[in-house]
Amino acid sequence: xxxxxxEVAVVVENKQIIFKGYIEGIPTESDxxxxxxxxxxxxxxxxxxxxxxNGALVVKNLYLSCDPYMRGRMRHFFGSYIxxxxxxxxxEGFGVSKVVDSDNPNFKPGDFVTxxxxxxxxxxxxxxxxxxxxxxxxxxxxYYVGLLGFTAYAGxxxxxxxxxxxxxxxxxxxxxxGQLVGQxxxxxxxxxxxxxxxxxxxxxxxxxxxxxxxxxxxxETDLDAALKRFFPKGIDMYFDNVGGPMLDAALTNMRxxxxxxxxxMVSEQSLSNPRGIYNVFNLISKRIRMQGFLQSDYLHMYPQxxxxxxxxxxxxxxxYIEDMNEGLETAPAAFVGLYSGxxxxxxxxxxxxx
Amino acid sequence: xxxxxxEVAVVVENKQIIFKGYIEGIPTESDxxxxxxxxxxxxxxxxxxxxxxNGALVVKNLYLSCDPYMRGRMRHFFGSYIxxxxxxxxxEGFGVSKVVDSDNPNFKPGDFVTxxxxxxxxxxxxxxxxxxxxxxxxxxxxYYVGLLGFTAYAGxxxxxxxxxxxxxxxxxxxxxxGQLVGQxxxxxxxxxxxxxxxxxxxxxxxxxxxxxxxxxxxxETDLDAALKRFFPKGIDMYFDNVGGPMLDAALTNMRxxxxxxxxxMVSEQSLSNPRGIYNVFNLISKRIRMQGFLQSDYLHMYPQxxxxxxxxxxxxxxxYIEDMNEGLETAPAAFVGLYSGxxxxxxxxxxxxx
Numbered sequence: 001x002x003x004x005x006x007e008v009a010v011v012v013e014n015k016q017i018i019f020k021g022y023i024e025g026i027p028t029e030s031d032x033x034x035x036x037x038x039x040x041x042x043x044x045x046x047x048x049x050x051x052x053x054n055g056a057l058v059v060k061n062l063y064l065s066c067d068p069y070m071r072g073r074m075r076h077f078f079g080s081y082i083x084x085x086x087x088x089x090x091x092e093g094f095g096v097s098k099v100v101d102s103d104n105p106n107f108k109p110g111d112f113v114t115x116x117x118x119x120x121x122x123x124x125x126x127x128x129x130x131x132x133x134x135x136x137x138x139x140x141x142x143y144y145v146g147l148l149g150f151t152a153y154a155g156x157x158x159x160x161x162x163x164x165x166x167x168x169x170x171x172x173x174x175x176x177x178g179q180l181v182g183q184x185x186x187x188x189x190x191x192x193x194x195x196x197x198x199x200x201x202x203x204x205x206x207x208x209x210x211x212x213x214x215x216x217x218x219x220e221t222d223l224d225a226a227l228k229r230f231f232p233k234g235i236d237m238y239f240d241n242v243g244g245p246m247l248d249a250a251l252t253n254m255r256x257x258x259x260x261x262x263x264x265m266v267s268e269q270s271l272s273n274p275r276g277i278y279n280v281f282n283l284i285s286k287r288i289r290m291q292g293f294l295q296s297d298y299l300h301m302y303p304q305x306x307x308x309x310x311x312x313x314x315x316x317x318x319x320y321i322e323d324m325n326e327g328l329e330t331a332p333a334a335f336v337g338l339y340s341g342x343x344x345x346x347x348x349x350x351x352x353x354x
Numbered sequence: 355x356x357x358x359x360x361e362v363a364v365v366v367e368n369k370q371i372i373f374k375g376y377i378e379g380i381p382t383e384s385d386x387x388x389x390x391x392x393x394x395x396x397x398x399x400x401x402x403x404x405x406x407x408n409g410a411l412v413v414k415n416l417y418l419s420c421d422p423y424m425r426g427r428m429r430h431f432f433g434s435y436i437x438x439x440x441x442x443x444x445x446e447g448f449g450v451s452k453v454v455d456s457d458n459p460n461f462k463p464g465d466f467v468t469x470x471x472x473x474x475x476x477x478x479x480x481x482x483x484x485x486x487x488x489x490x491x492x493x494x495x496x497y498y499v500g501l502l503g504f505t506a507y508a509g510x511x512x513x514x515x516x517x518x519x520x521x522x523x524x525x526x527x528x529x530x531x532g533q534l535v536g537q538x539x540x541x542x543x544x545x546x547x548x549x550x551x552x553x554x555x556x557x558x559x560x561x562x563x564x565x566x567x568x569x570x571x572x573x574e575t576d577l578d579a580a581l582k583r584f585f586p587k588g589i590d591m592y593f594d595n596v597g598g599p600m601l602d603a604a605l606t607n608m609r610x611x612x613x614x615x616x617x618x619m620v621s622e623q624s625l626s627n628p629r630g631i632y633n634v635f636n637l638i639s640k641r642i643r644m645q646g647f648l649q650s651d652y653l654h655m656y657p658q659x660x661x662x663x664x665x666x667x668x669x670x671x672x673x674y675i676e677d678m679n680e681g682l683e684t685a686p687a688a689f690v691g692l693y694s695g696x697x698x699x700x701x702x703x704x705x706x707x708x
Contacts, residue, residue, distance in 0.1 A: 072639070080639040081610070243635065256435070257651075262637045275632015281597065283646030285426070285435045290644045292637030297611075344443045 009043030009101075017049040017119035017331045019085040022076040024273075026339045029332040031074065032091065040122050044103040055104045057125040059097035060194060061117055062352040065145035066325075066335045067094065067176075068241075070266045081294060091331075096134070096144045104128050106295045112136055114144045119331055121351055125176040139313050143320060145348045151263065152180035154190075154298035159261035159291050164189035167231055169250060172241035173214060174201040174321070177263060180309075181239045182211050182317045190237070193230045195246065215306040216322060223249035244275055251279035251288070259322075323347040363455075364399030369683045371473035373439040376430040378627075383686040385428065386445065394476050395436060396558045398457040399494045409458045411479040413451035415471055416706040419499035420679075420689045421448065421530075422595075422618045435648060443686075445473040450488070450498045458482050466490055473685055475705055486656075493667050497674060499702045505617065506534035508652035508661045510542075513615035513645050515589040518543035521585055523604060526595035527568060527673070528555040531617060534663075535593045536565050537672045544591070547584045549600065558675060577603035600627055605633035605642070614644040677701040 016035045023031050029248035044056045052276025070093060085091055099111040100122070107113065107128055115131035117123045125131065134144055143149075145344075148172045155177075156162060168185040170178045182205070185192045193195030193213040194205045213230050222228040227249050229233065234255035240247050250260065282288060312318040325334040325347055334347040370389045377385050398410045424447060427439045439445055453465040454476070461467065461482055469485035471477045478487065488498055497503075510516060522539040524532045527548025536546045536559070541568065547567040548559045559568035569586050574580040581603050588609035594601050597619030604614065619628075621628075636642060666672040679688040679701055688701040 025417075092613070262634070265635050265638070274632050275636055276632050277634045278628050278630050280631045280634075281602075281619050281628055283644065284619070284648070285646070287648055288647050289646075289650055290637065292639070292641050292643075294638070294641055297641055 009041040011039050011041050012122065014040035014120055014122045015328045016037040016090045016121075017085055017116045017328055019089060019091050021087040022084065027071055027074060027336050028144065029336050030037065032332040032335070034332075036266065038120075043101050044120065044124070052102065053126060055126075055128065057099055057104060057107055057113075057128045057131075058101040059113065059117060059123050059125055060100050060158050061095050061097045061121060061123060062112075062332070062350075063306045064093055064095040064117070064119055064328075064349040064351060065146045065176075066331070066338060068338050070335065071317060081296075087110045090152045092116055093119055096141050096180070097123065097125075102128075107131075107133070112141060112168040118285050119328065119349075121314065121328065139310055142324070142348060142350065143313075149176065149180050149304060149309060150298075150305050151295040152177045153184065153309065154261055154295045154301055155239060155293055156184050157301070158298055159293050160185075160239060162188045162190055162237060162258050166190045166236035166256070167233065168192050168239065169227065169235045169344055170239040170241070171217075171246050171250075171276045172264070173205050173211065174209075175241060178239070178241055179205075179209050180318070180319070181323060183209055183312075185237075186210050186212075187312065187317060195226075208319060208321065217246065227253040234258070237261070240265075243277075247277055248279045251277070251282045254282060254286050254288050256286050258286060258288045260288060262290060262292040266321065290292065324350050326350050360494075363395040365395050366445045366476065367392050368392040368394035368474055368476050369682045370444045370475075371570070371682055373428065373441055373443060373445050374406050375441045376438065376604065376683050377428045381425055381428060381690050383690050384450070386686040387687070388683055388686075392474075396476065397455050407457065407478065407480060408480065409480075411453055411461055411482045411485075412455040413467065413477050413479055414454050415451045415475060415477060416445060416704075417496045417499045418449040418471070418473055418682075418685070418703040418705060419530075420685070420692060420701040420703065422692050425690065425693070431583060433649075444477075446470055447473055449501060450495050451477065451479075456482075461485075461487070466495060467611055472502075473682065473703075475682065481502050485657060489666045493664055496676065496702060496704065497667075502653075503530065503534050503663060504656060504659050505649040507538065507663065508649045508655055509615045509617055509647055510538050511655070512652055513647050514539075514593060516542045516544055516591060520590035521587065521609070522545045522546050522593065523548070523581065523589045524583065524593040524595070525549045525571075525600050525604075526618070527559050528563075529544070529595060532593070532595055533559075533563055533675060534672070537563055538664075539591075540564050540566075541666065541671060549580075562673060562675065571600065590614070591599050594619075597631075600674040601631055602633045605631070605636045608636060608640050608642050610640050612640060613640045614642060616644060616646040680703050680704045680707065 008009055018033045018035045020031055020033055042058055044058055045053045067086040095117040096114050097117050099107050099109050100109055112134045113131040114134055117140050168190045170181045172178045173197045182192045182194050192211050194211050195215055195217045196202055197218050199216055202214045202216050205211040235253050239259045240262050241264040328351050331349050372387045372389045374385055374387055385694050396412055398412055400409045449471040450468050450469050453463050454463050456462055459539045462628040466488045467485040468488055520546045524535045526532045528550045536548050546565045547571055549571045550556055551572050553570055555572050557567045589607050590609050590612055592604040592614045594616050595618040682705050685703050
């Protein structure tokens with residue numbers, strides 16, 4: 001293909017976070033690498049053909065989300081719903097970006113978009129049809145990194161199938177998903193208890209997010225007993241973000257016709273050699289439905305989600321505790337922190353201030 | 355209360371199978387005991403008050419079902435959907451009986467009924483409202499011990515949520531539940547593979563029951579590989595009668611949006627110390643629904659079940675392989691055989707020939 005270069009595009013430096021190679025256990029900072037000094041042209045390349053860029057966008061990334069599911073993409077495993085990262089390439093993730101250049105009639109420079117982008121300052125988006133345009137001024141732009149908010153909304157409404165008065169338990173409750181699940185459940189008239197890994201998070205759940213109760217699971221020697229204390233009548237809905245022993249304890253404490261939404265298993269030390277779940281037999285006697293889900297199966301609900309959640313925010317019925325990390329340099333630590341529980345609630349990277 | 359005895363009732367001997375005491379592991383014959391020499395009056399006692407018998411029936415038991423769930427009632431555990439057996443008392447179970455005497459306007463001597471009765475020749479039924487009257491001549495009376503047939507029907511239709519062309523796997527496929535699940539799935543246009551524990555059962559599944567494929571799990575060194583061989587495109591519906599390693603292998607081989615009906619866990623050596631299920635994380639990436647159920651939640655479907663299944667039988671679209679054991683004396687061995695897989699498909703006791 002002939003290469004045309006009719007205009008001189010502005011060339012900038014583009015910091016990136018590079019995925020170094022496949023892992024098995026929990027991620028460490030050394031699995032990622034900050035790469036400096038890349039040249040990046042703020043213009044959609046005009047060449048067509050293989051890997052061509054017809055209809056592409058160049059965006060400036062503003063806010064990037066650190067999400068637990070991303071660990072799954074660090075494994076050398078191709079059977080999942082999303083392929084693994086490519087060693088030596090930039091890490092992909094969900095973010096909020098501003099269009100800088102567009103070869104696509106549906107987007108123009110200055111538009112704000114959310115969707116899959118890269119952990120880098122600027123990205124070339126070859127398939128912008130998977131992005132969503134957003135209108136600023138409704139809620140802070142950074143809130144839109146919470147595509148996970150939609151995970152909470154879809155999982156709570158479609159998998160938990162809540163009824164007013166139901167007892168809800170949510171683990172990793174101060175995380176991006178957990179805090180919204182709990183607040184949606186309160187708005188729905190449910191009794192809500194959350195678990196988290198520090199006293200500070202427990203305080204946040206009870207005093208800022210309006211949970212009925214919360215506990216620090218690291219201070220409990222017997223999770224089964226802890227759940228019995230908070231749910232003497234049992235649990236109707238368990239929104240599981242952690243798997244492992246907490247899932248086992250919840251299985252023992254479910255009520256008849258209980259629902260378990262399986263959203264994440266951050267407690268697993270190794271995805272290749274997972275721990276056993278021992279209390280699955282409870283599914284029979286209590287007729288429990290345990291269901292995994294991905295937000296992408298419920299995209300038809302997204303407009304309703306935005307309308308509801310934006311309205312709740314504006315009315316002050318929902319609060320959102322962010323954990324902002326400034327600059328791409330902070331990305332590896334913020335991501336690794338998801339698994340250590342250290343100072344991380346709903347972490348995202350603010351890369352807007354350049 | 356005054357005891358009235360206006361007529362001389364016929365008194366007979368009543369053999370019984372007595373539950374000796376609580377167990378933890380798999381049942382053995384010595385956990386039950388044949389008790390002879392009981393006197394039993396073929397007349398509803400007339401006394402009222404505590405334990406009174408107003409509205410009761412006396413029935414002659416004809417066919418009694420040996421069901422895997424009954425092991426759960428041998429445990430000292432009161433948190434289940436059905437209380438444990440009472441040590442020293444007759445074992446309760448599902449059966450087909452003939453009414454001998456009735457103090458209830460809804461039943462008359464000579465009526466045939468199905469429902470919970472005792473492992474004994476004659477039973478006094480104090481709550482006959484839980485029995486169902488049946489019309490003989492439709493299908494053999496012994497077939498009605500298959501309340502489990504309804505378990506298959508309810509689980510297949512309501513939990514598996516079948517679509518034409520779906521791939522179904524059923525374990526313990528030659529059992530009372532499994533054989534009907536597979537045949538209903540074939541009638542629904544599904545591809546059906548079953549597992550069983552002897553070559554004879556495998557032959558039965560393929561050549562008598564019309565399964566597409568079947569395999570002897572005891573001859574497979576790698577259950578995951580076996581399922582990949584029979585389901586190169588994966589499994590849409592797994593009807594699980596065994597739990598344990600087979601459930602783990604199925605979890606690995608499920609397709610996106612697969613459904614797992616959890617019906618029994620006969621493979622568990624000990625219900626108090628169950629083995630772990632290691633592949634639960636597949637629920638997320640494949641959005642699997644795994645659901646336990648009991649037929650009693652679907653009783654509104656029972657008339658439709660009877661109509662469908664009787665019609666299928668009459669048209670020869672469904673066959674039923676029974677494993678009849680004659681006489682109450684054979685009960686302990688038939689029940690224990692459920693867990694060893696020895697010569698037992700859908701065992702029941704014929705106690706009608708006295």
